[in-house]
Amino acid sequence: xxxxxxxxxxxxxxxxxxxxxxxxxxxxxxxxxxxxxxxxxxxxxxxxxxxxxxxxxxxxxxxxxxxxxxxxxxxxxxxxxxxxxxxxxxxxxxxxxxxxxxxxxxxxxxxxxxxxxx
Numbered sequence: 001x002x003x004x005x006x007x008x009x010x011x012x013x014x015x016x017x018x019x020x021x022x023x024x025x026x027x028x029x030x031x032x033x034x035x036x037x038x039x040x041x042x043x044x045x046x047x048x049x050x051x052x053x054x055x056x057x058x059x060x061x062x063x064x065x066x067x068x069x070x071x072x073x074x075x076x077x078x079x080x081x082x083x084x085x086x087x088x089x090x091x092x093x094x095x096x097x098x099x100x101x102x103x104x105x106x107x108x109x110x111x112x113x114x115x116x117x118x
Contacts, residue, residue, distance in 0.1 A: 005079060006064045008055055010087040012094055022081050022101050029078060035098040041091035050090045060084075077102050 005022075015036060023029050041047060068080045081099040089095060 002061065003065055005081045006061050006068070007083045008057075008060055008086055009083065010085060012085070013083050013097060015094075015097060018081060018083065018097060019099055022079060022099050026078060026101065028103055029101045030104045031102050033100045033102075035096070036094060037096040039089045039091050039093045039095055048091065050088060052088050053084075053086045053095070055084075055086050071100075075102075 015034070019032055019034065023032060039048075039051060064082055064084075068082065071077060071080060078101045080101075081097065083097045085093070085095050
């Protein structure tokens, strides 16, 4: 069965709706930390008009599952959501969302956990 907290998709996502779904039904949650990656219009000094992202179905999800499992072992996390888009993307499009729920957070732990997952 696929992990509902790991999604590889072509469609855009609504950050607010995804955070609300992550928190829903878990009154223990006191903090949600997020990272949102977007397409820039410049890469290494060159202007870009878009990018195409591909993945290996099954392998990508398995690798993300391992990363999130390791993060749960290292930090006191309730749940982590990863959404990564594939396909043709343009500047300003959202690429990736990593969101983590927990009881409370510290700034250092937040950065470490999100950086680890990204």
